[in-house]
Amino acid sequence: MGCRTATLPPPDASNEPAIIGMDEQLLQARAGVPQALAALVRAHQRSVYSLALRMLGTRDLAEDLTQEVFMEMTDNLTSMQSSEHLTFWLRRVTTHRAIDQLRRRARIEITSLDEETQHSGGQGTGGPAISAAEKLDPVWHRHLRLLLAELTPDARAVVLLRYQEDLDPMEIAHTLGMSINTVKSHLKRSLEFMRRRLNVAADTRREDHST
Amino acid sequence: MTIGKSLLLVGLLALAPVLVLSAPDPRLVLPEFTALSQKATESVVITLDPSLLSMAGRFLDGGDPKDAATLEVIKGLKGIYVRSYTFDQDAAYSQADLDAVRNQLSAPGWSRLVQTRSKKTHADVDIYIMVVDKSAVGLALIASEPREFTIVNIIGSIDLDKLRKLQGQFGVPKLDLDAAPSAAAGKTK
Amino acid sequence: MNEFDDKPSSGDEQLESQLRDALRAVAPSEAFSEALLARLASERTRRTGRYSGWWLPASLAAAVLVAVGAVEHLKAAHEREMGLEARREVIEALRVTNQKLDLAYQAVRTQSTSLSEGDPGA
Numbered sequence: 001m002g003c004r005t006a007t008l009p010p011p012d013a014s015n016e017p018a019i020i021g022m023d024e025q026l027l028q029a030r031a032g033v034p035q036a037l038a039a040l041v042r043a044h045q046r047s048v049y050s051l052a053l054r055m056l057g058t059r060d061l062a063e064d065l066t067q068e069v070f071m072e073m074t075d076n077l078t079s080m081q082s083s084e085h086l087t088f089w090l091r092r093v094t095t096h097r098a099i100d101q102l103r104r105r106a107r108i109e110i111t112s113l114d115e116e117t118q119h120s121g122g123q124g125t126g127g128p129a130i131s132a133a134e135k136l137d138p139v140w141h142r143h144l145r146l147l148l149a150e151l152t153p154d155a156r157a158v159v160l161l162r163y164q165e166d167l168d169p170m171e172i173a174h175t176l177g178m179s180i181n182t183v184k185s186h187l188k189r190s191l192e193f194m195r196r197r198l199n200v201a202a203d204t205r206r207e208d209h210s211t
Numbered sequence: 212m213t214i215g216k217s218l219l220l221v222g223l224l225a226l227a228p229v230l231v232l233s234a235p236d237p238r239l240v241l242p243e244f245t246a247l248s249q250k251a252t253e254s255v256v257i258t259l260d261p262s263l264l265s266m267a268g269r270f271l272d273g274g275d276p277k278d279a280a281t282l283e284v285i286k287g288l289k290g291i292y293v294r295s296y297t298f299d300q301d302a303a304y305s306q307a308d309l310d311a312v313r314n315q316l317s318a319p320g321w322s323r324l325v326q327t328r329s330k331k332t333h334a335d336v337d338i339y340i341m342v343v344d345k346s347a348v349g350l351a352l353i354a355s356e357p358r359e360f361t362i363v364n365i366i367g368s369i370d371l372d373k374l375r376k377l378q379g380q381f382g383v384p385k386l387d388l389d390a391a392p393s394a395a396a397g398k399t400k
Numbered sequence: 401m402n403e404f405d406d407k408p409s410s411g412d413e414q415l416e417s418q419l420r421d422a423l424r425a426v427a428p429s430e431a432f433s434e435a436l437l438a439r440l441a442s443e444r445t446r447r448t449g450r451y452s453g454w455w456l457p458a459s460l461a462a463a464v465l466v467a468v469g470a471v472e473h474l475k476a477a478h479e480r481e482m483g484l485e486a487r488r489e490v491i492e493a494l495r496v497t498n499q500k501l502d503l504a505y506q507a508v509r510t511q512s513t514s515l516s517e518g519d520p521g522a
Contacts (some may be wrong), residue, residue, distance in 0.1 A: 032444070035509050045433060050425040060277070063432050064491070067439065068484055074440055075477060101488070141422035148423075162418065164423040195415055257493045259486065266479075267486035291493045306513060313520060327507035336504040354500040363497045373497060 030077045037077075039203055043068055044087065047165065048094050055098035057149055065101070069094050092167060092175045095157040102153040147194050151197035154178070158186040214344055235320025237341045237349020239364045241294055242311050248296060254359075257293040264288055284373050290366035301357040309353060311339075312362055315353055333357050 028036030033070045053062035082085045173180040256267045269314035271278040327339040352363040
């Protein structure tokens, strides 16, 4: 399904016209300045890699997909009209490719806590600091991520774009090519599913602690 | 010509086509499994003939350790064929479904390398190898589990040691088989 | 305000907050990042070099160049797409094979350990 050219999200009052405010780095990358291309990759790799990792479940598959996406990005730089367009394009291609793979492939393999956190600041490689909440309860956060892996590919993509990328349902709908009602339905059902499973897990933990 | 020699000549002539055609073929004829694939919750169907393997090789980066190791494994291979189906309940397929493949592995040329039956995992795995002139020219694997079966057919000479070294790099957790079994079980994802 | 629920609950808000925390983006390894950048740089050099020898006079020739370049680009892009797909399939095939070999190795290992410990069943 890979898209060679992505349509821009609909204009609204907060969007600058494409020609004004074009990112300097993007311009330089299009002109072939290697450092600019490297800067673009570094600016977006966490988002792309995390989407790939949480969609596909393992570091190796995530790295493969991340590499593919950025290789395709370098092919399509001339069609990027703005840095916002680039961000939209990267999210769209990453999620679409991941969904394609999941539909074709066998089971998703659930990533272990080790796979997620080995690059998340422990090695001093510039990953995000673990949040205070996660430090208190890494098991709980791992459980959330495991539940994410149980969602269908489409629902998983919706949840990731909402809570990892902080997109609103309209933006998610445009990124994934879904209707907004479908997006809202995925979000609602996914939260209900997670809440049910977390309540069961919480009850189990309370029983364990009380015994 | 004596009668004996005549009979011998007739016999050799009759056998000639068989003798010419009897070079063993490591390529299995894999069924479509159409009915089973519709029942399956997940399926993996991979058909990599020599041209696709060659193309894949061009896109494996020799400078990347994982890609380089993969290149080493597929070097000299002429085909990789995988059929794997997973179901949401036990006994969704029968051993008879696999017989069409097993029967081919009783043909001349194939030798069973390993036969395992595990009460713990309920998995049966049979591995066959075809050797011609002291070189391995094909491998076949049939894995039968309660809710899944997998058939792998590899054409060419595959180095199982090199393949095993890729363990841990493809999303399969690295099992420390040199450790005690209980320690290895604890490391699964 | 939760756009997809008319009546947001504190439970939903707490879960959403936990999800945001749990799903903060993580960085790939530095080794991967470096390898990726090197690969992108070498791809770009390779692609630029392919066309650097073209030199023809006249605007008609330039138009032909653009058309040929576009076709070549599409062909190369298509071939790369196929090649990357083939690469994915190879990796998947070897992964599945390794997974099943592991089953056999585990069974053999369990049995040999049981025999050495005098355990009749395995």
